[in-house]
Amino acid sequence: MNTEILGVILMYVMVIALAIPLGRYIGKIFNYENTWLDKIFNPLDKLFFKLSGIDPTVEMNWKQHLTALLTINAIWFIISMLVLTNMSWLPLNPDANPSMSGDLAFNTSVSFVTNTNLQHYSGESGLSYLGQLILMLWQFISAGTGIAICAVVFIAMKERTATTLGNFYSLFVRSCTRILLPIAFVVAIILVFNGSPMTFEGKDTMVTLQGDTVQVSRGPVAAFVAPKQIGTNGGGFYGPNSTHPLENPNYLTNIIETVSISLIPIAMVFAMGYVLRRRKLAWTIYGVMTLGFLLLVIPSIMNEMNGNPAIEKMGIAQSYGSMEGKEIRFGSAASAYWAIKTTCTSNGSVNAMHDSMTPLTGMFTMLGMMINSFYGGVGVGFLNFYIFIILAVFVSGLMVGRTPEFLGKKIEAKEMKIAMVIALLHPLLILAGTAISSFLYAGNPAEYAGWLANPGNHGFSEMLYEFSSSSANNGSGFEGLGDNTPFWNIACGIVMLLARYLPIIGPVAIAGILASKKYIPESNGTLKTDTSTFGLMVFAVIAIVAALSFFPALTLGPIAEYFSLY
Numbered sequence: 001m002n003t004e005i006l007g008v009i010l011m012y013v014m015v016i017a018l019a020i021p022l023g024r025y026i027g028k029i030f031n032y033e034n035t036w037l038d039k040i041f042n043p044l045d046k047l048f049f050k051l052s053g054i055d056p057t058v059e060m061n062w063k064q065h066l067t068a069l070l071t072i073n074a075i076w077f078i079i080s081m082l083v084l085t086n087m088s089w090l091p092l093n094p095d096a097n098p099s100m101s102g103d104l105a106f107n108t109s110v111s112f113v114t115n116t117n118l119q120h121y122s123g124e125s126g127l128s129y130l131g132q133l134i135l136m137l138w139q140f141i142s143a144g145t146g147i148a149i150c151a152v153v154f155i156a157m158k159e160r161t162a163t164t165l166g167n168f169y170s171l172f173v174r175s176c177t178r179i180l181l182p183i184a185f186v187v188a189i190i191l192v193f194n195g196s197p198m199t200f201e202g203k204d205t206m207v208t209l210q211g212d213t214v215q216v217s218r219g220p221v222a223a224f225v226a227p228k229q230i231g232t233n234g235g236g237f238y239g240p241n242s243t244h245p246l247e248n249p250n251y252l253t254n255i256i257e258t259v260s261i262s263l264i265p266i267a268m269v270f271a272m273g274y275v276l277r278r279r280k281l282a283w284t285i286y287g288v289m290t291l292g293f294l295l296l297v298i299p300s301i302m303n304e305m306n307g308n309p310a311i312e313k314m315g316i317a318q319s320y321g322s323m324e325g326k327e328i329r330f331g332s333a334a335s336a337y338w339a340i341k342t343t344c345t346s347n348g349s350v351n352a353m354h355d356s357m358t359p360l361t362g363m364f365t366m367l368g369m370m371i372n373s374f375y376g377g378v379g380v381g382f383l384n385f386y387i388f389i390i391l392a393v394f395v396s397g398l399m400v401g402r403t404p405e406f407l408g409k410k411i412e413a414k415e416m417k418i419a420m421v422i423a424l425l426h427p428l429l430i431l432a433g434t435a436i437s438s439f440l441y442a443g444n445p446a447e448y449a450g451w452l453a454n455p456g457n458h459g460f461s462e463m464l465y466e467f468s469s470s471s472a473n474n475g476s477g478f479e480g481l482g483d484n485t486p487f488w489n490i491a492c493g494i495v496m497l498l499a500r501y502l503p504i505i506g507p508v509a510i511a512g513i514l515a516s517k518k519y520i521p522e523s524n525g526t527l528k529t530d531t532s533t534f535g536l537m538v539f540a541v542i543a544i545v546a547a548l549s550f551f552p553a554l555t556l557g558p559i560a561e562y563f564s565l566y
Helices: 002-030 038-052 062-084 102-113 129-158 168-193 221-230 251-276 279-306 309-313 331-344 359-371 380-400 413-443 456-471 486-515 532-564
Strands: 204-207 213-216
Touching (some): 002 129, 002 251, 038 168, 062 102, 062 168, 102 129, 102 486, 129 168, 129 380, 221 251, 251 331, 251 380, 279 532, 331 359, 359 413, 359 532, 380 532, 413 456, 456 532
16 A cells, blocks of 8 residues: 555656656747757758748737637548548558448547547547547647647736737647657657557457457557647547556556656646746646645545445455456556546546546546646646636735736736636536436436446436536546437537637637736735735635536535445
8 A cells, every 4th residue: 555655656746857847848938949959840840831831920919829729620620520431441441440420420520629539439449540540640739739829828928018929830830849749759669668559550369368369459559648648638549548458558657657647737837937937826826736636636545545335345355445447557546546637637548447436536536627727638727727817816806905917917897707708618518418418318218228337326427427528628438328329429529619619719818808908017006926825715716616516416426426335
């Protein structure tokens, strides 16, 4: 048990040790300062812009940034639909996997373009290698769009008064070549040397320890897993995701993959501090995020290490903790740690089955997605947190009787309306979707019997989790849910679209509007936003607006299930 805890501590210390210098490096990239990789990637960037005919020096306002982002995402979606619905006759299909149906291709295309990677198909048996490569590309560049649009918000926060905020295409390419590509290359190399396949050959015949002969799928696994982890994507090459021994071969790769999940999201906070020259503000934001993360991860690890009380009643020893749905290679502590990390960061990859977690751990995984701002996804995690900062500044201003100001700009009615719409959108999508699916199932359980493997409280949790995962652009699931149906494919696809782009549009609009306002120098009456007091105010706003919105639904699901065990 002590070894398991030490492993968890090691993984978190490694993240911070790497995220601080990485944040400084990312800040330099956003500021267009010289870095040691420029000699390698400057020619590559120039080649991309020459082939595309885009001038990366043209300044854009916030509306033009959003137009560029939405346009390229729409093109990616069309390409993905064409490939997924025609895989059966396209090249790189040695295992002769079939094409996807229209509704499943819609869900999958939306899922990967929006950085969600919710998979209603079973990895290696649902895609050709060409399909895997296309989705691998989306995992990479969808993360790049998140980082780039976050950089636009950083620039807007930095400027005293400005109407233009850099060039989106330039920030996007620099994010892909200088941030994602080097890290993905290192992670992929480690995976290859530890046994993850990297080939275009078809299935291989292997003999198990029991003497059974099995056909095992292979493919460009290492190259797929690297961006899956570092880009907070989470889409697995294999159906079982990182529980599969070829996708996550041993405890070393488990450490690398776990560290990769939150590396860039945390580094983005320190990058903001570097760009704005406000290190104290960065540490305040990091402190709030970490407090929320620890409040979820510590009880989860304790719950899983203590075992399942229902099994304890049967007199069965649980010396390794609750091991249902977990890999003996990793243990209960590392599995619980991954589960909270992957749901707090909108990563969605798994090294254990969340459906088999004890009830309260299942609730904490859902809370990580429902709050969706404790580290969050690459780039967009900070945008979600930015909304809560705006709300906290406004509430604090009302409490002390002063005009709300953030970084020298007045926050007025227009910005508050946008912030509240975005803050309430997330609960609306999750709760409305869960209510509709519950109504359909309760009204005609015979027709929708294939939906739920576990009726009652846990069945409700499976539906609540699916919409939480879709709205948080997370992609993990309570896999007792039969989700490859037209209803779930279309409903989750719509939720993913709305939950990806509106929470990007809102913060960018607020940042752009504030950037164009007159700068007001700080005075003795200015609300300090880099203090622990303000940090606690932000945490309180998150708890009230986000967490409490979901308490009634959680009561019907995991909380009721927890009490049923005693």
